Amino acid sequence: MADENNPNGGNGNGKVGLVERVTTGVKEDIHALKTEIPAKVKEQIEGLKDPTKTQVYTSIFRHKHDDTPRNRALGVLSNVFLHLHPAKINRDAVRYSYTWGMGGITFYLFIILTYTGVLLMFYYHPSKVQAFRDVLYLEHDVPFGKILRNMHRWAAHLMVIGVWLHMFRVFLTGSYKKPREFNWNIGVLLLVFTLLLSFTGYLLPDDQLGFWAVTVGTNMARATPLLGHEGPFGSMLGMTPYNDVRFGLLGGSIVDANALLRSYIWHCIGIPIVASVLMIVHFWRVRKDGGISGPAPVMLEAEADKPRRGPKAAGE
Numbered sequence: 001m002a003d004e005n006n007p008n009g010g011n012g013n014g015k016v017g018l019v020e021r022v023t024t025g026v027k028e029d030i031h032a033l034k035t036e037i038p039a040k041v042k043e044q045i046e047g048l049k050d051p052t053k054t055q056v057y058t059s060i061f062r063h064k065h066d067d068t069p070r071n072r073a074l075g076v077l078s079n080v081f082l083h084l085h086p087a088k089i090n091r092d093a094v095r096y097s098y099t100w101g102m103g104g105i106t107f108y109l110f111i112i113l114t115y116t117g118v119l120l121m122f123y124y125h126p127s128k129v130q131a132f133r134d135v136l137y138l139e140h141d142v143p144f145g146k147i148l149r150n151m152h153r154w155a156a157h158l159m160v161i162g163v164w165l166h167m168f169r170v171f172l173t174g175s176y177k178k179p180r181e182f183n184w185n186i187g188v189l190l191l192v193f194t195l196l197l198s199f200t201g202y203l204l205p206d207d208q209l210g211f212w213a214v215t216v217g218t219n220m221a222r223a224t225p226l227l228g229h230e231g232p233f234g235s236m237l238g239m240t241p242y243n244d245v246r247f248g249l250l251g252g253s254i255v256d257a258n259a260l261l262r263s264y265i266w267h268c269i270g271i272p273i274v275a276s277v278l279m280i281v282h283f284w285r286v287r288k289d290g291g292i293s294g295p296a297p298v299m300l301e302a303e304a305d306k307p308r309r310g311p312k313a314a315g316e
């Protein structure tokens, strides 16, 4: 007869004792280790072969990149960088033959200018004693200094060309019309600030070219209506060479140390900040105005036999 108090054996009534239960559990664990672990290892090796299946990847990209409209939209909307773009666009509106890519290229040049400009600031002092010497130092002694300076210069020239071409294309495609009138005006401000960036940068090397360009440029300000001492109504309002708008621009009555410092501050801080804010508004408005204007969407042959959706379909 089995001892009922013996925890190690069966009790004779078909009930399983502790030892047997532990033994069975251990056997099951060993079986699981033999079958499940190799399966998991295999799965992980497979995952390494296909990075899109790894846990790291799926934790960042939460949606499959299947070619279904829903997944494609989710893929864009759930990514911090991609969500800056619309989930859906008119494919004909983003063709280079339509936009010339000029707005994007202009923005790209602005990024290059900001980057190279910050690097140039490490070597440049806006003072009459040092400015021109710093430029010579950059040209001849600083490693990669010449290419850095020329990247900044050429990107500036190209940005001015780019912004004009962009405006020309917007004009040719009639994209200044309703509902984009406001964005056209933001664009006009961007054009002015782009030109002002070039103009203020011109004086900074403190060479003859910049000196005379700024002398001539600011001399025009003498003739500003009301605010220039040679402009209409200027003298009636008490304008003199020592208190008019030109004096304010130069920080004096001649192009000298104060003018250099003012150019530097406007060029490196004031205008870039205002231009960046305007660009943010400009891009935001492109989306709010219904995306890039574009020609009427073209229907592909493959889509022609599918029933059309939307309000127009009912009235057709």
Ligand code: HEM
Binding pocket: 099, 100, 101, 102, 103, 104, 106, 107, 110, 163, 166, 167, 170, 173, 175, 176, 180, 183, 184, 185, 186, 187, 188, 190, 191, 194, 279, 282, 286, 291, 292, 293, 294
């Ligand atoms: C720093 C200067 C500028 C930058 C970075 C810029 C950037 C852009 C970008 C990326 C677009 C999207 C479409 C495209 O690339 O063509 C765009 C659209 C537009 N831009 Fe500019 N832009 C600038 C200056 C201007 C100027 C000077 C004007 C006109 C005076 C202008 C008016 C417009 C308008 C109306 C649109 C909407 C066009 C459409 O829907 O087809 N932008 N801009």
